[in-house]
Amino acid sequence: MTERVKEILSWYSSDNPGTLTNLARLLNHGRLAGTGRLVILPVDQGFEHGPARSFGPNPPAYDPRYHFELAIEAGCNAYAAPLGFLEAGAREYAGEIPLILKLNDHDVLYDEEDPNQALTASVADALRLGCVAIGFTIYPGSAHRLEMYSQIRACAEEAKRHGLAVVIWSYPRGSGLSQQGQTAIDVVGYAAHIAAQLGAHIIKVKLPTAYIEQEAARKVYEAQKIPIETLADRVRHVVDCAFKGRRIVIFSGGAFETEEKLLEEIRAIREGGGFGSIIGRNSFQRPKPEAVRLLHKIMDIYAS
DSSP states (O other): OOHHHHHHHHTTTTSOHHHHHHHHHHHTSSTTTTTTOEEEEEOOHHHHHOHHHHHTTSGGGGSHHHHHHHHHHHTOSEEEEOHHHHHTTTTTTTTTSOEEEEOEEOOSSSOOSSOOOEEOOOHHHHHHTTOSEEEEEEOTTSTTHHHHHHHHHHHHHHHHHTTOEEEEEEOOOSTTSOTGGGGBHHHHHHHHHHHHHTTOSEEEEOOOBSOOOOHHHHHHHHHTTOOOSSHHHHHHHHHHHTTTTTSEEEEEOOSOOOHHHHHHHHHHHHHTTOOEEEOSHHHHTSOHHHHHHHHHHHHHHHHO
């Protein structure tokens, strides 16, 4: 156990030994083991965006086993997915990669101004499949946000009681926000803080822009001269919003983009003190050899 991992575990002193052990399993697995950095492969996009949009660019990815193999070959810290994908490979790849079960999901077949998430799995499912953690999405800014907050509070309580860690995808969206406001620096920082207050061990947010959505927040950013000009500045601020960096904050890889742009973002995350990335479409939409090479480049940046 490295000193860095021991330090991170010390931030979660209210948790039981089982939860701390599973957090340690995440932090001590793969090519970044012991560094305190994380690269996780998430594959909930088939449910969230549709199978053709997600896997059409790389047809082998329609097979759930493909993603287990990609995460293992690349040396990721963990693999996160909904119930069906994990059930399709958890036995075959048992013990080879830490698993995170996504407990709720949302589809795009119905165009709605205020999205919600359905509970699609349980803590019992996560235990049955040998997972180290549960994953859960909340939508700050949606009219349904309070329902989601209540759901994750109950799920997190049960998960922690059984020794599982909690990962929250905190994605601002809904009628309370403008389109630009979904990735505004004040909103993303707020979303990270909400997830920390709801008991997340690991918080996943999108990379923030320099736009400020709330006028009341703008006054504070300007009066206090909070640095938000560069992406590294904004990453640093979001990490500060999650208990001054005493909660693990990782950043979404987002839609498919060029390797150069993605690696530039990774360098900014590292420079800003972010804990890592959760890279889905930018990995599994590439052919596997290319994806493994790219993930290794990302991990090398975080390890440097």
